[in-house]
Amino acid sequence: MNIRSLTRGDGVVIAAAVLLLIASFLDIYSVEGASDSADIPSLWGSGPIVLGVVLAGIIGAALVVVARALPQPRKVAGLDLGQFGVAFAVFAAWCALGNVFDPAGAFDNDGGGSGIGAGTGLILALIATVVMAAAAVATPLVPALKGALLPAPRPAQPQPYGGQPQGGYGYPGAQQPSYGGQPGQPGQPQGGYGYPGQQQPQQSQPQQAHAAQGHAAQAQPPAEDFAPFWFAVPVPRPLFAEDGSPTPVAELAPGTWYLAVEQRGSALVAQTQDGRRGVLQDTSGIQRG
16 A cells, blocks of 8 residues: 555545544433433434444545555455545545434424434434535546645666666776786786886887777767656656557556656656566656656
8 A cells, every 4th residue: 555645635534534434422312401411412322323423434534545555456345445445535524414414313203302313423413424526526526636745755766677787897986906916016027118107118108098088988888868767747647558458557647756767769668566568658747757
């Protein structure tokens, strides 16, 4: 699970679920003329409200958040978990609305429910479930709710494939060993014609300059038009297979950094954190690291 793929709409759903949990411990009724010390049950004292409002709303919020955090969508009976979560949230809001309008239930038919109204807990439960259902439905539709809930961390500078050489023969700036050995070591020639540091005949200088230029040209890294870079997407986008098949191999989520390893026209070949590669066709609005 990747919590950085959560959106602002998911944050509203989580906040509404917390408010619903708090409301479940408050009064279910408000009785006219009752004293402050009256023992009025909470929402947990009514089975229909617990099942239809409290548990349905919390389960719906959990399904919406879990479905967004999973790398691949999970389906039950052909429906995504997020769709089940939206249905639970709407059902909880509907049940809360009915209980607010008629908190006493069937007691009103015999006049036994006179003076009984919706309590603080029931009213807050209605507000929480309505906000939860609205956020769950509107998140895929409203651009402001699609933004990442958590900011993406700044990635480290990507290293070229194979790593950076740390020195040695042929690396620019590294001291190159002489063909004649190192001076001062036993068993190595300490002078003479051809040894570095000794004066050479004038006719050998052009050859030495030509050889030095050849080594410098070999030490230069080859120029490339594209360098790998890190990027993040503003909204979830599919990553298609490199062979051109229309089936996505992964989904890039906001709030996560991915490595672009190749450019194909306006598309990018991206690599996910688990090593999967694919083609990102829609590169509009990406954030470069």
